[in-house]
Amino acid sequence: MIRTRFAPSPTGALHIGGLRTALFSYLFAKQNNGEFFLRIEDTDKARSKKEWETVIFENLKELSISWDNEAPRQSERGEIYKKYLLKMLEEGTAYYCFCTKEELDEERASLMKLEKAPIHQGKYRDFGLESALERIEKGEKPVIRFKCPKDQDVIFNDLIRGEIKINTSDIGDFIIAKDLDNPLYNITCAIDDAEMGITHVIRGEEHIPNTPKQILLEEALGFEKITFAHLSLILGKDKKKLSKREGSTAVSIYLEEGYLPEAIINFIAFLGWNPGTEKEIYSMEELIKDFSIKKISKSGAVFNIDKLDWINGIYIRNMDIDKLTLKCLPFLENKEGIDNKKIVLALKDRLKKISDIKELSLYLYEDEIKYDKELLFWKDMRNEEVKESLKKALNLIENIEEFNKENLQEKLTITAKESDSVGGFMWPLRVALSGQKASLGPAEIMEIIGKKESLKRIIQAINII
């Protein structure tokens, strides 16, 4: 059975790139009737926080990415790692290294000067476990390094990129643990993937350099082979790895601003993947069905918020009106006599994200709207003409009993067509009702704010001219 995993570090919010990794891992597992696991990589005790873990869980749930296991925390698996570390030390596939940080910094600097890769040369590689233990006895605190085979090609077949080959001389004896109780990323990752029975690791491209290390560790420990797939990075407008400078990278922010989970999933899925047809609107079920890891593109994709806006707009427009209203409520005011559902219905076509409705609906709630009187003038109308036009509207509206937008629109249209110009009648009225350069139509506004408020606003406009 195929089993994938998503292994975030709870050192920050769920990142857009992390979400895509999780989504693709999820889709790949599900379409193969496999399992999708979660694992919390919190070996960095200083930076890991329980709060972030909670945020990650909740974001994933909200986005309908569900996992099949009880997500283990690496911080609670110390004994397991220790067992493997001891085994490697005894078998000689790992060794204690007594180099100081200063020594290592120096080594790195001098290698860089020679324009060589700063690979650790393995001073204590053949020091021997016995002698090492003696020094530890005396109180020295060594780190544990992997004894990397010399000059050997590590080859793996990446599902997305094909064959990747890296020579061990470009890797060196990397540190696998600070000490027996503090293992580092590569070793915990290799051990957990093996123990969890992970068959396919789908992750970001930045992990390509880690892959041969993990494969080497896999071999040293006698684990099953894992298949890897490395996703290209999501880039910002500057074509660099997406960073906070360009809007947010945190999924939670998008959720809060009112990007719908379905839209986010749809958009993210299409960042670097497409079905090869012209269909662009995809539900999670459809994604599971049509997703193909082979069709993932190899180059980085720029995160284009305009396209997210467009997709989100489509989802908003297609959403059930009651559900949409519920989503909008946090961004709307509460005013006696005003039906927020009507506002949502009237405004939903112009929303790119749910939070937009706040700004767009403000004038509907205000007790006294303020605007520049010049705004009331349609083209080159004179004072008297505007006043006349508004009075005509006032008379008409005063006599309308059935105050819904269809009826209002009908009556307004008749009068407008009898007037000198349709715009000359409609524009001042709309501005009188909204105080805005751009707004809903007069009939829509009146239905929402009601007859009394409508008349009040028209009279106010007549008075300021």
Place this chain on the structure above:
RNA sequence: GGCCCUAUCGUCUAACGGUUAGGACAUCAGGUUUUCAACCUGGCAAUCGGGGUUCGAUUCCCCGUGGGGUCACCA
């Protein structure tokens, strides 16, 4: 700098070695509208450069160049 990954419109991307290089977003123009959206119609816009292989390269190979990643006692 070493190693690795990568390269089609501004952006996301299609194109068994043979297409007028297609679609979407954005943009521009027009239509519909009192306005703004939504909607409809249309336009602009791309194969990084140089060598090969081939009857024929966006496609395969090599070399450049550009972009990115990574070289932690972070993950």
